[in-house]
Amino acid sequence: MLTLDTSQVSLSREEMERFSRHLILPEVGLEGQKRLKAGKVLCIGTGGLGSPLLLYLAAAGVGRIGIVDFDVVDVSNLQRQVIHGTSWVGKPKVESAKNRILEINPYCQVDVYETALKSHNALELFANYDVIVDGTDNFPTRYLVNDACVLTGKPNVYGSIFRFEGQATVFNYEDGPNYRDLYPEPPPPGLVPSCAEGGVLGILPGIIGVIQATETVKILLGIGTTLSGRLLLYDALNMSFRELKLRKNPATPPITELIDYEQFCGIPRAQAAEQAGQAEIPEITVAELKARFDAQQDFVLVDVRNPNEWEIGRIPGAHLIPLPQIENGDGVDQVRKLLAASAARSGNGLELIVHCKSGARSAKALKILQAAGIQGKNLRGGILAWAEAYDPSIPKY
Amino acid sequence: MTATQNSPSHELFSITLKLFAIYQEVIGQTEMRLQVSPGTTVGQLCDQLIQTYPSLAPWRSQTRFGLNLNFVAADTPLSAEDEVVLIPPVSGG
Numbered sequence: 502m503l504t505l506d507t508s509q510v511s512l513s514r515e516e517m518e519r520f521s522r523h524l525i526l527p528e529v530g531l532e533g534q535k536r537l538k539a540g541k542v543l544c545i546g547t548g549g550l551g552s553p554l555l556l557y558l559a560a561a562g563v564g565r566i567g568i569v570d571f572d573v574v575d576v577s578n579l580q581r582q583v584i585h586g587t588s589w590v591g592k593p594k595v596e597s598a599k600n601r602i603l604e605i606n607p608y609c610q611v612d613v614y615e616t617a618l619k620s621h622n623a624l625e626l627f628a629n630y631d632v633i634v635d636g637t638d639n640f641p642t643r644y645l646v647n648d649a650c651v652l653t654g655k656p657n658v659y660g661s662i663f664r665f666e667g668q669a670t671v672f673n674y675e676d677g678p679n680y681r682d683l684y685p686e687p688p689p690p691g692l693v694p695s696c697a698e699g700g701v702l703g704i705l706p707g708i709i710g711v712i713q714a715t716e717t718v719k720i721l722l723g724i725g726t727t728l729s730g731r732l733l734l735y736d737a738l739n740m741s742f743r744e745l746k747l748r749k750n751p752a753t754p755p756i757t758e759l760i761d762y763e764q765f766c767g768i769p770r771a772q773a774a775e776q777a778g779q780a781e782i783p784e785i786t787v788a789e790l791k792a793r794f795d796a797q798q799d800f801v802l803v804d805v806r807n808p809n810e811w812e813i814g815r816i817p818g819a820h821l822i823p824l825p826q827i828e829n830g831d832g833v834d835q836v837r838k839l840l841a842a843s844a845a846r847s848g849n850g851l852e853l854i855v856h857c858k859s860g861a862r863s864a865k866a867l868k869i870l871q872a873a874g875i876q877g878k879n880l881r882g883g884i885l886a887w888a889e890a891y892d893p894s895i896p897k898y
Numbered sequence: 899m900t901a902t903q904n905s906p907s908h909e910l911f912s913i914t915l916k917l918f919a920i921y922q923e924v925i926g927q928t929e930m931r932l933q934v935s936p937g938t939t940v941g942q943l944c945d946q947l948i949q950t951y952p953s954l955a956p957w958r959s960q961t962r963f964g965l966n967l968n969f970v971a972a973d974t975p976l977s978a979e980d981e982v983v984l985i986p987p988v989s990g991g
Contacts, residue, residue: 546991548991549991551991635991638991660991661989661990661991662988662990662991663919663989663990666918666919666922666988667988668985683969688960692957692960693988695989696990696991732985734918736918736928743916743967743983746967746968746969747969828953
C-alpha cells in the first residue's frame with residue numbers, strides 16, 4: 502500500500518458534507534478520504550483520457566493534482582475532451598482543466614505545467630507526486646512516462662485508445678510489470694494511426710479514462726485489487742471487456758536512465774526519410790492549382806482520401822480513388838484509365854494532380870504511381886490548404 | 899485459411915481467434931473459428947493470417963499473443979479449443 506502521510510490532513514465541515522457518500526462507505530471512511538486529500542496525482546495530457554479522469558479525481562477529493570499539457574483547446578477536441586468547453590477554444594488546455602477542476606472541487610490544489618513532458622523534466626516532475634496517470638497520445642511519451650515511473654518508483658496508471666477499442670492497466674505497482682514488459686520495442690513511426698488520423702468514438706476515452714481514475718483512487722485508498730498484472734481490453738462495438746494476465750518479462754533490459762525517446766521511436770529518421778521521399782515528388786501549390794482552374798486548363802485531379810472524408814467536402818472535378826485502392830493495385834489501374842480517357846479527350850497526355858487531406862497520403866500514392874510509370878504532382882497542404890485559401894465552404898476536419 | 903501440414907498423421911482441430919484494432923479492421927471480423935494442425939504455434943497462426951492479409955505484415959513484430967487469457971511467446975503450440983487473441987499496440991489518448 503502506498504505510504505501517504507495523513508497526520509497533518511483534516512477535513513472541514515464543508516468537506517465532510519461534500520464527501521459524505523464516501524465517508525459512509527466503510528472501505529473509504531474518514532481515513533480514506535484523508536488519504537485522497539493527502540494524495541498527489543500527476544496527469545500527463547488533458548485530452549480524451551485526461552479529461553474524464555481529471556473530472557472524477559477532482560470530484561473524489563484528491564488533494565493535489567498536477568496536469569502536464571502544452572496544447573491549446575481545439576474545437577475538434579470537444580467531441581471527447583469533456584473537461585474543456587466551447588468558450589475555452591484557443592486557450593491552454595491546462596488552464597481550461599484547472600478552471601473546471603476548481604469549479605468541481607475548490608479544495609483541490611492544481612499545479613499546471615504548460616510544457617511538453619521530456620527526458621529533461623520528467624524525473625523532477627514525477628518526484629513530487631504519488632501516482633502518475635498516462636493520458637498521452639504518442640509512443641515516445643508513453644515510453645518516457647513508463648521509464649520515469651520506474652526510475653522514480655511511481656505507479657503508472659495506463660490507458661490507451663484506438664477508434665472503438667481501449668487498453669488499460671497499472672504498470673510499475675507493487676513489483677508488477679511495466680510497459681516495456683508488454684511492448685519491449687516501439688512500432689515503426691506511422692504504423693499506428695493517431696486519433697487525428699484514424700478517428701475515435703468520443704465516448705471511448707470516457708470509459709478508459711474513468712477506469713484509470715478508478716485505479717488511481719484505489720491505489721490512493723489502498724483498497725481492492727488493481728489492474729497491475731492484467732491488461733484490460735475493451736471493445737465498445739461489442740461492449741466486451743476481456744483481460745489478459747501480464748507478467749514481468751525477465752528478458753526486458755533494466756531501465757537505468759531516461760533516453761531520447763523520439764530517437765528510440767525512430768521519429769527523426771522517419772521524418773528525414775519522409776522529407777527525402779517527398780522531395781522526389783514534384784509539388785504544386787494551391788495557388789498554382791487555382792491558376793489552372795482560372796485558365797480553364799484541362800488536367801486530371803485525383804483525391805486519395807477515404808469516401809467518408811470525400812463526403813465532408815471535395816475539390817470540384819476531383820476523382821475519388823482512395824489510397825488503400827492504390828496500394829492494392831486497383832487504384833493504379835483506375836488512374837491509368839482516367840489518364841487514357843483524358844488523353845483521348847484532349848488529344849495529348851494531361852497533367853496529373855493528386856491530393857489528400859494535408860499532403861502525406863497523396864505523396865505516398867504518387868510514389869506508388871511513379872513505380873508504375875505514372876508521373877504526377879502532389880498538391881502541397883492538401884484540401885485543407887485549398888479550403889483555407891479558396892473555399893471556406895469545405896469544412897476543416 | 900489453410901492449416902499447417904507438418905503433422906499429417908494427426909487430426910485438425912478448431913481454435914478461436916479474437917481480433918483487435920488493426921486486425922479487426924483489415925479482416926473485418928471480431929472473431930474467427932479456424933482449423934489448425936497439431937504443432938501449430940500462435941506465431942505460425944499469425945503468419946498464416948498475414949499470408950492471407952499481406953497488409954498486416956508490418957504489425958507482426960509488434961503484436962502480442964494472448965492464449966487463453968495469458969500472454970504467451972510466439973513459439974507456444976496451440977491445442978484444441980484454444981482462444982488466441984492478437985493484440986497490437988495502440989497509442990491514442
